[in-house]
Amino acid sequence: MIPDWLTPAIMTIVTASTPLVFAAVGEIMVEKSGVLNLGVEGMMIMGAVAAFAIGVTTGSATLAILFGALAGLLLALIFGLLTLNLRANQVATGLALTLFGLGLSALIGHAFVGETFPGLPKLDIPIISEFPIIGPLVFGQDFLVYMSVASVIFAGWFLNRTRWGLVLRAVGENHDAAHAIGHPVNFVRMMAVLFGGSMAGLGGAYLSLAYTPLWVENMTAGRGWIALALVVFASWRPGRAIFGAYLFGGITILQLHVQGFGVAIAPQLMSMLPYLATIVVLVLISHDVNRFKLSAPASLGKTFHPSQ
Amino acid sequence: MNKSSLIGVGLAVVLIVALLSSVGQGPSEKAKDDGKLSVGFVYVGPIGDHGWTYEHNAGRLAIEKALGDKVKTTYVEKVPYGPDSERVIGKLASSGSDLIFTTSFGYMDPTIKVAKKYPNVKFEHATGYKRSDNTATYSGRFYEGRHVAGLIAGKMTKTNTIGYVASFPIPEVIRGINATIIAARSVNPDVKIKVIWVSSWFDPGKEADAAKALIDQGADVLFQHTDSPAPVQVAEKRGIWALGQASDMRQFGPKAHLTAIIDDWAPYYVARTKAVMNKTWTSGDTWGGFKSGMVRMAPYNKAIPADVVALAEKARKGIIDGSVHAFQGPIKDQAGKVVVKAGERASDKMLLGMNFYVEGVDGSIPK
Numbered sequence: 001m002i003p004d005w006l007t008p009a010i011m012t013i014v015t016a017s018t019p020l021v022f023a024a025v026g027e028i029m030v031e032k033s034g035v036l037n038l039g040v041e042g043m044m045i046m047g048a049v050a051a052f053a054i055g056v057t058t059g060s061a062t063l064a065i066l067f068g069a070l071a072g073l074l075l076a077l078i079f080g081l082l083t084l085n086l087r088a089n090q091v092a093t094g095l096a097l098t099l100f101g102l103g104l105s106a107l108i109g110h111a112f113v114g115e116t117f118p119g120l121p122k123l124d125i126p127i128i129s130e131f132p133i134i135g136p137l138v139f140g141q142d143f144l145v146y147m148s149v150a151s152v153i154f155a156g157w158f159l160n161r162t163r164w165g166l167v168l169r170a171v172g173e174n175h176d177a178a179h180a181i182g183h184p185v186n187f188v189r190m191m192a193v194l195f196g197g198s199m200a201g202l203g204g205a206y207l208s209l210a211y212t213p214l215w216v217e218n219m220t221a222g223r224g225w226i227a228l229a230l231v232v233f234a235s236w237r238p239g240r241a242i243f244g245a246y247l248f249g250g251i252t253i254l255q256l257h258v259q260g261f262g263v264a265i266a267p268q269l270m271s272m273l274p275y276l277a278t279i280v281v282l283v284l285i286s287h288d289v290n291r292f293k294l295s296a297p298a299s300l301g302k303t304f305h306p307s308q
Numbered sequence: 309m310n311k312s313s314l315i316g317v318g319l320a321v322v323l324i325v326a327l328l329s330s331v332g333q334g335p336s337e338k339a340k341d342d343g344k345l346s347v348g349f350v351y352v353g354p355i356g357d358h359g360w361t362y363e364h365n366a367g368r369l370a371i372e373k374a375l376g377d378k379v380k381t382t383y384v385e386k387v388p389y390g391p392d393s394e395r396v397i398g399k400l401a402s403s404g405s406d407l408i409f410t411t412s413f414g415y416m417d418p419t420i421k422v423a424k425k426y427p428n429v430k431f432e433h434a435t436g437y438k439r440s441d442n443t444a445t446y447s448g449r450f451y452e453g454r455h456v457a458g459l460i461a462g463k464m465t466k467t468n469t470i471g472y473v474a475s476f477p478i479p480e481v482i483r484g485i486n487a488t489i490i491a492a493r494s495v496n497p498d499v500k501i502k503v504i505w506v507s508s509w510f511d512p513g514k515e516a517d518a519a520k521a522l523i524d525q526g527a528d529v530l531f532q533h534t535d536s537p538a539p540v541q542v543a544e545k546r547g548i549w550a551l552g553q554a555s556d557m558r559q560f561g562p563k564a565h566l567t568a569i570i571d572d573w574a575p576y577y578v579a580r581t582k583a584v585m586n587k588t589w590t591s592g593d594t595w596g597g598f599k600s601g602m603v604r605m606a607p608y609n610k611a612i613p614a615d616v617v618a619l620a621e622k623a624r625k626g627i628i629d630g631s632v633h634a635f636q637g638p639i640k641d642q643a644g645k646v647v648v649k650a651g652e653r654a655s656d657k658m659l660l661g662m663n664f665y666v667e668g669v670d671g672s673i674p675k
Contacts, residue, residue, distance in 0.1 A: 259671070260524075
């Protein structure tokens with residue numbers, strides 16, 4: 001016997017986790033190439049505002065998603081030009097990018113406060129989508145959810161099974177060596193940064209188109225930072241990142257349900273749980289210091305100059 | 309720098325910036341020049357939140373509209389509690405403001421401190437309890453609105469379950485929950501209320517998740533004491549009822565939105581600004597409700613039956629003329645102990661310090 005609330009609760013977990021999956025997978029690709037972009041929150045919120053603005057103006061979900069990704073990509077391009085071409089400090093530039101994104105999105109979004117968007121259409125296959133739990137979970141999601149899962153599979157395949165993935169990892173491990181054998185270090189990094197930006201933009205687009213289809217300032221509410229933490233949590237592996245995102249989303253939703261059932265546990269403690277779980281898992285996977293160090297890209301955050 | 313320390317630094321910076329990113333910009337324009345009265349505002353959220361700060365900003369615009377070129381207003385939004393707020397309030401005072409509204413509870417001590425340094429500037433602090441010769445306090449009796457909303461909810465629910473998305477367990481929020489359930493049970497004794505605390509005033513995603521959890525557990529009328537319109541939107545999508553918070557949220561759920569409890573600061577803000585102009589301003593405490601217009605109800609949903617609207621309006625008018633009170637005895641707490649005797653009403657002191665649930669609320673208050 002399956003309780004009535006279980007299926008919708010699981011669906012809610014998927015919704016809560018999807019923006020994190022997008023942003024974390026994008027950032028994994030960026031960090032694997034040796035670049036630390038702390039501007040995820042800024043790129044996400046720009047994706048959110050761009051997608052919402054285009055969605056409301058044109059009524060087209062496809063265009064909205066495209067522009068969400070594009071907005072994230074443009075912000076990432078600024079980051080790439082500053083850190084890769086002009087060799088600005090990555091940490092400082094990333095932080096500036098977040099502040100910039102939050103401010104600019106508020107400015108752009110001003111005209112869209114109070115508008116609503118109908119949300120994204122969900123896949124609905126007769127009969128199959130009505131199977132208990134599995135039906136709606138596997139066959140009843142919207143397009144972006146499938147895309148987030150596909151992006152994880154793509155990132156895993158690209159990084160571990162393709163020649164360009166190998167080059168990207170080489171650039172992230174030791175950019176001098178990669179340069180010496182003729183790989184275009186900055187080009188590879190720029191591509192990774194742009195990919196990361198468009199993924200963060202998609203995560204933001206999911207927030208403003210499907211999760212809570214509206215625009216309010218600061219609506220990412222720190223999810224970009226959680227995505228950054230998930231990258232370390234996942235020890236830079238896309239498969240673990242999706243696991244981490246769903247674990248995080250799952251505990252967040254679970255604690256809300258526990259409260260609704262009237263269980264007497266402090267909600268402050270419950271709100272802390274997802275973060276606590278993240279730390280615990282982090283401790284577990286990093287208890288072997290050497291193995292943990294091995295998974296972190298060795299050139300992470302270092303600027304590269306061909307003449308050095 | 310080696311790898312692990314770099315990661316450490318990165319994570320530390322992540323934390324610091326998460327805090328810093330909420331720091332707003334400085335006062336947007338220089339005050340004081342041409343004999344105009346200068347009025348400053350300090351907001352806790354963005355003016356685009358469509359909730360708490362949105363309404364305070366509407367009050368600011370009302371001053372400009374009412375007094376035209378005799379005043380000049382300035383605001384600073386997204387000001388975090390703590391030393392930052394003291395700096396911002398001090399900046400407004402030193403740059404020539406004559407009257408400053410600090411519009412959130414957390415600005416209480418900074419306001420008092422700055423007020424001491426600038427005895428010629430008048431300060432107005434929302435929802436606090438500390439006053440001085442040049443610092444007045446004001447707040448709204450929002451629980452009166454909850455009473456009216458609770459009556460409607462009690463009549464409209466089919467599952468006899470009201471869902472309540474709550475922020476933090478402070479007397480203000482607990483008072484709202486109690487006022488709602490007392491009113492709802494007065495018209496429908498089988499009603500119960502489920503509360504989920506999201507530990508935030510503003511997080512659209514989390515508020516939506518809490519709303520979904522409440523609906524999944526059987527709630528068919530949704531209340532919120534958080535500031536974003538996300539719960540109303542969820543209610544619309546799931547086909548249940550919802551009540552707006554702080555401002556009219558109809559456009560986010562035209563079918564679901566029963567009514568909203570509106571914080572209308574405009575009359576108070578205009579009156580206090582005029583008082584400073586006429587040099588009749590004095591410190592004091594204002595706790596205004598329906599009667600003074602500080603609390604209003606948004607238009608009722610057309611789907612509410614006429615007799616329920618009549619019931620709601622009767623209660624609202626009764627509160628204005630004093631014949632109805634949201635906390636009319638007998639009131640029992642969760643353990644069944646009588647806290648307000650039959651024929652009596654809860655005192656303002658009890659209301660202001662309310663830290664217990666009344667009968668009919670599921671669960672217990674987080675300690």
